[in-house]
Amino acid sequence: MSGPSTILRARLSADGRLLSADAALLALQKEAGGDLGTPIAVPQLAAIARLTHRMGAAVSRPVIAAAERGLIDMWVRARPDGGGVALAIIDWHERPIEGDSTETLRREADLAALAEGWAWQIDTELRFEMIAAGHGPQGVLPAAPPVPGSRFAGFFELRAEDDGDLPMLRGITQRRAFRHQVAAQASDPGRLFQLSGYPLFDLAGQLIGYRGSAFPLDQMILAPLGREPEVTLYPADFGKRLDRSLRQPLGRIIANADTISAQMEGPLRADYAGYADDIASAGRHLMALIDDLADLQTIDRPDFSVTLEEVDLADLGRRAAGLLRVKALDRQILIVPPPEDASATATGEFRRVLQILVNLISNAVRYSPQGSMVRVVTEQARGQARIMVIDQGSGVAIADRERIFDKFERLGRDDAGGSGLGLYISRRLARAMGGDIEIGGAVGEGARFILSLPART
Template identity: 40%
Template structure:
């Protein structure tokens, strides 16, 4: 039912710790819908930010606001009046001429997916939680999170906030996940500040089956972590990988995250042209981040003594993971990524993270060069003669013999037009992928798709030694 409910005004009062003490019924309902209690910490992020600004600066704020309570868009005009210390040191809220309207689900999901994808890429600690926020499994790439990992292993089965110290949050009793999402924390063994993301797994807040926990550091480690690299270091200089990449990665990630926050209007209403500007900034930041990664990888694969680890790799599992990482990008273009032969494992000998890196590059290209509404197909199979292979098949314009001969050259941009507008890449992805495949005693080749006479497309085939 497409209803719109208008409300003339609603009042509320907060204290000096931004807890909503009293509220008229509409504001109290919004507080509860966003996972808060009354009295309790103001649970509407957009209003909480305005209240914090008014209280800290001691100035009155009058501004339009837009919030989302999980089902509807709530918008109106907010007036924030700071109170004196004698009055409690908080703020008085006056919400005028606000109304609720159903929010298009596709728009909400798209905005949230972009922000979630950015945070997943920046997270150095990730965990899977059950519905009670108890830790089930935790992974980390940060050396200063080793004590956190050890604490969870030594004392499993507790909620995640049992192992960390939340900053600025009183948690004498369990809190709703909405109140913990976006908070800051610290834990033993790390001197860095960490931002918390809790992403529910389920169709709505009433049917949450569990959570993804992401911990995102406020700054990179002072010394780069090279423990897990498979490169044999020599006197060969690696300016990009060892100097520029650690210094630039976090600032670039912040630029992207802030631009996406502005573009998605998560910090408040904004004119459409400024949202477009923010989107351009985010795209430029993502392009710069991708180029930085490509240049760092280029230094690695071209360094003397480069080698990879030999381990067993299930190509089907790698395909599922790579397609999952790129799921949001595919959905935005209406492209389906399908995986065949998933029931039977196809085991290769190689380095898992390098195989995953190759597949992410191949699938990303396939999504960019395929028309909207088409399908990208991944198939893993036994190729005979002690080899296994995985094919990435797109429905783009395909490649001719001349393009196929130079497609793996350095700085070659495929020689194809991208329907997804991805014509500004570094031209290093396929070159690096080819070098990685060869380093694992495998190969990467491209063929023209032969699905039908009137269906173009390209087939990228990664072959590796089969495991015994």
């Protein structure tokens, strides 16, 4: 059933007391044990108000609150207002409690906004308004991303689940967040994405579109040449099983740990907030291991292949450096990318070359001393295009320069970073594209990881 269709408003003081509220909100406040002049008693609204007050900026997010008559789905917009906080509930729907708990439903809505991948935004006519890169290798834009103004259906073809359900269409119909919508790229049906999204509303409560993310799944693979092409779902199916068994639970752990660490539900002892931050960091580390495992399963197949196209190593070096700039600044390390006018044209697969460079630069940042510099340099010589990642760390001993590319090899390191698979995967990818990765640099003067690919003439 539905509740009020108009915008509901409330004002809170700087210390979280409810100063005024429309009737439906005041009734919910009283049901939760509060009243006018007392602290806001609905935990989800209190958390949003605290976050808005602490950030000094507007916050908009979905909320699910429990009432005696059932669950209330709300889209809440909070903004600073004269030292306090103004709340506007721009969507309010009441429904009976079904199988899921309030906490589970609220977590699902939050996770839609936290999903990894590259970002997109569409209007109510399902046309792209914005496309942007996200964080990490999964946030890399496709080689030919959609352009603003083009139709969503022109780039993505939604795939129904086994029971025929389409999570995205169900979410849009209900004006709610959605997750786990599998879609194929229209121009390349073998390239699959997992879509998540959440609705956007204006101040009048009108739906103005959806913002979401596209997480790339492993590509489907065609049968070897000489046989009738048949599509096998092994990599995509493997990724789907990984997602259900590991990625989804880890995603919930990370999201909840981040919420606790940020103290969005209320103040905590400093050591407890630190424990939550450690849990979130460990969860992200495990997520990276899962990604490495999925890549390992893919590249170790005998029929693994890459798509050869024209790529600019200098451009990819600048993109990879941009993705890791914040991580480097956390350790006071400066990444110097190739200059804007530099170009080194090669033959390779865009996303795989970028994956290699992200791994090489990430390793350089991880193992370089604080306050040092990581340089990314390109050159072309003897029919090859080369890009070098040069750090100021301790370097790699000559005797270890081949062993470091072995599977699970970490050269005796006992720190928590890395799985020992990144360099193995990177070299396998480089060789699949007709290139290689080598190590140079004098021991004690830093390492020089060199990716070479056939030059594009």
